[in-house]
Amino acid sequence: MTTHTLFETLNPPQRLLMGPGPINAYPRVHQAISQSLIGQYDPVMTGYMTQVQSLYRGVFHTENQQTMLVDGTARSGIEAVLVSVLKPGDKVLIPIIGRFGHLLCEIAERVGAVVRTIEIEWGEVCPAELVEKEIKAFGPKLLATVQGDTSTTMNQPLKEFGELCQKYDVLFYCDATASIAGNELKVDEWHLDAVSAGLQKCLGGPSGSAPITLSDHCAEVINRRKHVEAGIKADHHQNGSDEIIRSNYFDLAMIMDYWGPERLNHHTEATSMLYAARECARLFLEEGADEVISRHKTAGDAMARGLQAMGLELFGNPNYKMNNVVGVYIPQQVDGDKVRQELLNSFGIEIGTSFGPLHGKIWRIGTMGYNARQEAVLTTLAALEAILVRNKAKIIQGQAVIAAMEYYA
Amino acid sequence: MTTHTLFETLNPPQRLLMGPGPINAYPRVHQAISQSLIGQYDPVMTGYMTQVQSLYRGVFHTENQQTMLVDGTARSGIEAVLVSVLKPGDKVLIPIIGRFGHLLCEIAERVGAVVRTIEIEWGEVCPAELVEKEIKAFGPKLLATVQGDTSTTMNQPLKEFGELCQKYDVLFYCDATASIAGNELKVDEWHLDAVSAGLQKCLGGPSGSAPITLSDHCAEVINRRKHVEAGIKADHHQNGSDEIIRSNYFDLAMIMDYWGPERLNHHTEATSMLYAARECARLFLEEGADEVISRHKTAGDAMARGLQAMGLELFGNPNYKMNNVVGVYIPQQVDGDKVRQELLNSFGIEIGTSFGPLHGKIWRIGTMGYNARQEAVLTTLAALEAILVRNKAKIIQGQAVIAAMEYYA
8 A cells, every 4th residue: 555654743842822812721731631531421421521511600600501512613612503593584683893703694694594784893892872773673583792803802892782682682692712711701690692612712722612601591492493313212302393403513402412411412522622621611710710810901911011112002992902812013114924923933932913904914912821921921022022123123122021020010 | 709619630530442432542642632732823733734634645545635624523524524515405315324324314404405315224234226226216416325334333335336426427425434444445446525534433533523535526516615704805715606505614615725725714723633633644554554454353353253252142234344343232131231331330341332223232342443452352351241240141151252362363
């Protein structure tokens, strides 16, 4: 047979990941993910699954029974919610504050929903009045929004949206991938019916697992569409009265049965990723939700102060900035991608480029999870300053680290 | 805030997983999965992605450019292929030899395809003549089949199906999750247009990543449905002429662009799972495809001989048995689940129960990946014999291990 190149033993370089995510995982998450595998119906495994449900109730600030993982990246959690809740023809209202709002529209359209959007200028958030007006005019089944949109670094306030959804009997879903664990998120208090997330931002894990939570009401809406797979049980379960969900993999009615006491077989749970997700949640709850969020705010503010002390201008409305990422205008004298490359090649530090209308205009610098700490902030500022000076950018020298240290002090 | 239970530090027991999968991962896969994370557009990361494509071409025995990972469990790979290839109304022919054939139908129906099935008695495979007859009568766009269906332990021959698909101009897809790396699979030689797999069987990794490969023709069919996401690029790419794919997450046209030289952002690649997938493929190619498959055949045959030497009866047509799993009738004197539980609790050994019509009738015992080796086979036989004797099953004692050892010798 043909000889195939085997390539070298895996040996990734040590990077300091200060972009909009993914970021470096907590060391304990690396330990957890490498643990021995066990069978999917081993009582230890089902025990871990139940623990993960409990732990993520803590992360989401919710009492929702239906709290679990979808086996895929953060984006899989979004699609699981939208395809399970929205039947073809159902109406969904989507405020768009950045790229990931467009993603919600795109997914909703593909599942056959009728989408109405509220497009907000990049760098701002959507006022609740606009949402109320559109709810009244459009009468959606679902309001779907992104909380923290890393493309613009804006954090959409959700409390008033939740109140409107209560008032007008609209289901309320939020993609909290980039905001969770770095910014306040109170699922029950804010009347959210569905939230999806990912590990690779402030939760400090690898991409590949999507924690989600569903209110009892939302779970009931989804369960009306339940159809148990042929070939699993000799005697079929009762199926729901509503139209079947268009996806098998993302059928949350079946996924709830897999995680629930029935433990009806669906996919084969991704054990290693579940180990990682479990450890991310334990780290968050052990440190304490308020403490973790405050650590993100401090790190993010220190980074912002440092950048401003260099004379750089920040992007977006500062009143709504996410704690865990900042957008900063690329100085006119330099090539943004060249600076990023030099940072990566000389310091092993990664910062982010940007999408769409902001491409080539701003960098995005994150301070998330394990990297929401002083050393990471100071190292990034010192390195960025050095590379900017080397590239003859007109910046103020020697002040960035001092400003960040003073903020920390 | 509320205090949440943090549960204990992750410390899964050492199990010997001898069921139909998931199984124990190779030690090197555990090392790989715990390596440091890097950014998704880091040249090292995109380099690893390209290496993974090359490595899986080796695993799949193909020259297909479009060879990559879908970020989810094996089932996600199936849905990605079916939703990307099949437009609503497209016709698909599915021979069903077990539970996972039903799964293909279920997924195909949910994506809106018109499904015709050929139902085969569990324990047999589908003859090519039946497929030819149905292709002529039905004129499908796609023939979709499972290669190794662990629910029945049967391995469907594919070569003649491939010839028929060539002859009648039908696309040919196969789910090789349970068979790959343990049974012969020659994608190009057998004219397969699409194959999906998973790591958690004979490839010896954790569940959560789905390697797939697509022929040029299949990629072209999918690319006709390409629609680039809004918000990614200022200047939109050219979209395909065909109906948009109903899923964003499983849109293989976009996933090909993410893995291809364009590197257009889609999901955030699950880095740790990619590390695992890379190592699984390296292990397979390093040992050699023929050697790995032969090791699976030896271990599977030794297990079967041992079970027969105990006086137990095997399930299914022996001419088509998968190398890596055997079905064995539960002796009438014992409670099958009680025996499995005692094996797990006293020996830490897991063997499998079964689904649907076989539930309560047979156990399924796997010899896959890292566990396709003599110690694992002998330990399982010795332990099972001891527990059966303890449960007063009427079996032949003292012969199982000898028979397996003799086979190995």
